[in-house]
Amino acid sequence: MKSTYELAVLYHPDLEIDIDKAEAKGSKIVTDNGGEVTNKESWGKRKTAYPVKGHEHAVYVFYALELEGASVQKIESVLNITDEVIRFLIVKQDEKAQSKAASFRAKRKNPDADERPERTERSERSHRSDRNEEGER
Numbered sequence: 001m002k003s004t005y006e007l008a009v010l011y012h013p014d015l016e017i018d019i020d021k022a023e024a025k026g027s028k029i030v031t032d033n034g035g036e037v038t039n040k041e042s043w044g045k046r047k048t049a050y051p052v053k054g055h056e057h058a059v060y061v062f063y064a065l066e067l068e069g070a071s072v073q074k075i076e077s078v079l080n081i082t083d084e085v086i087r088f089l090i091v092k093q094d095e096k097a098q099s100k101a102a103s104f105r106a107k108r109k110n111p112d113a114d115e116r117p118e119r120t121e122r123s124e125r126s127h128r129s130d131r132n133e134e135g136e137r
Helices: 019-031 073-080 096-109 121-129
Strands: 004-010 038-052 055-067 087-094
Touching: 004 019, 004 038, 004 073, 019 038, 019 055, 019 073, 055 073, 055 087, 073 087
Parallel strands: none
Antiparallel strands: 004 055, 004 087, 038 055
């Protein structure tokens, strides 16, 4: 059964000019190992939080993948020996978190759909009763 994964790849910073070939090579590694790239997002050259293999910058590319669990180790072993890749991370996406994020995005796009009811007089009174005369809790 295929699962959804996200692959984050940090490419060598000198590849910024010719990143298309490196991205195609990354996609080919996935497809050669029985996976499918469903989405690809390139963030371009960015400063890393700390030096990675002696580089302070890297070209960030994120891939959304559909693949079998057994293919993950194969992809990792190929990425480990690929010269263009200085760091990578493959993460299995949590289906519950994905659906929760999608519903949150939908609510942000349409804020009128999820308005909170106004406070009633009773709830305000009970809130005030928690405080003493000086307004402290």
